[in-house]
Amino acid sequence: MNTVTAGESIRLELDDIQSGALHERPSPYVGSYLLLRIDDRAAGRELVRRLHAIVDSGRPSSDPAHDAWITVAFTYQGLKALGVPQDSLDSFAPEFQQGMAARAAELGDVGESSADNWEKPFGTPDVHVALAALSPDAARLQAVVERARRAREELPGIALLWQQDCYQLPTGRTSFGFKDGIGQPAIEGSGVPPSNLKEKPLKAGEIILGYPDETGELPPMPTPEVLGRNGTYVVVRKLHTRVAAYRQYLRAKAATREEQALLGAKMVGRWQSGAPLALSPEQDDPELGADPHRNNDFLYADDPRGFKCPAGAHARRANPRDSLYHDGSVNVRLHRMIRRGTSYGPMLPEGVLEDDGVDRGIIFVFAGAHLKRQFEFVKTQWLNDGIFIGAPEEKDPLVGPHDGSGTFTVPTKPIRHRLKGLPPFVVTRGGEYCFAPGLRALRWLAELET
């Protein structure tokens, strides 16, 4: 077994962990997400056997640009369709067993975002298998997608229900215009160097099951051990972005292009280039934004009132770093996550303020060992609610479930600036809770005899 030792004594079984969890996605990238249904148990197991042969594992490459890979994950319904015994199904996290649609209202998916309005097959019991293929270019993507297609070939009991292609926009940024995927925790034993030297790497058990987490305990792991170990929970959400509404809002609230850029940055916590407000509060610094050694290397403790980066900015809410340590009641390290989001849909051309009706946005992908205290906690407590930042009426200005009446406070001297009338800029089009097993677990699933 190929293992790596890093930091303390952790030895991650990298050869058994699917590459997608620990592997940074390439940049630029192209990719495809597929959702499949298993109509026939034997065909399902044959599919898993074939996928096992093409799913990558191993050490994260030091040069992700040379790689293309497939990740496979299953919903609760998918594991059931494969014939996983009930006592094992019962050992998965309760949120996973319920599925995302059952938890949608709690997650803030209401109104247009409510599960009733989701794009099919999201939220239906038909979604069994989720595949993601990611690659640095179209030619290599074609090759991995072809491998996945062959895995399904002549398996009449497997139905392809949905496919979403994704690609990095020519700007290298997401549809709202911001660079994304910068703030990621370092993971002990992963071999991926930390991007924030001011933070200790997270215990591996925060992301991969079977290892101690930040509490010093092993996270609850599905049984039998062969199924749970080296697996990780995965959250997939298709998030439509209302780019024209966002641009109109900035235009209405800020007089000049510079002021619009500043307001946009205050909402996100970073400038469009990725440069953090914490390091460059007055103006964008594209060189800083592009520098992976510097663009995530910061904390917030020197900015408790949020004059540089508002406490309500998206990135500061999603990872408040050291800004909550003062009362000792919150351990931010228990609420971190790996994000593997990608963009879908074409850009709304620069300067256009009218909605063109085209679907564009983000396929948000989370990987972590704890659905509830990581993804769900951050979404419900930190993004959808303002109590923890001392602004109970406020939600995340960019991704919060707004209804047109939301506010966003930007601390400025001499008096704070309060923006009103925030409309929803993000609409949930669907999502699923999945489990990405380790490679041994895939073999175990393929060989089930129930």
Ligand code: HEM
């Ligand atoms: C369409 C929806 C979303 C958009 C457009 C968006 C955009 C962004 C951007 C531009 C950043 C700053 C760049 C970076 O640090 O990587 C960011 C950071 C982040 N976002 Fe989001 N995001 C969205 C939804 C979410 C959701 C639903 C969550 C979690 C439940 C989330 C969690 C995070 C986290 C953890 C960070 C990193 C913060 C840090 O470490 O500093 N985001 N997002």
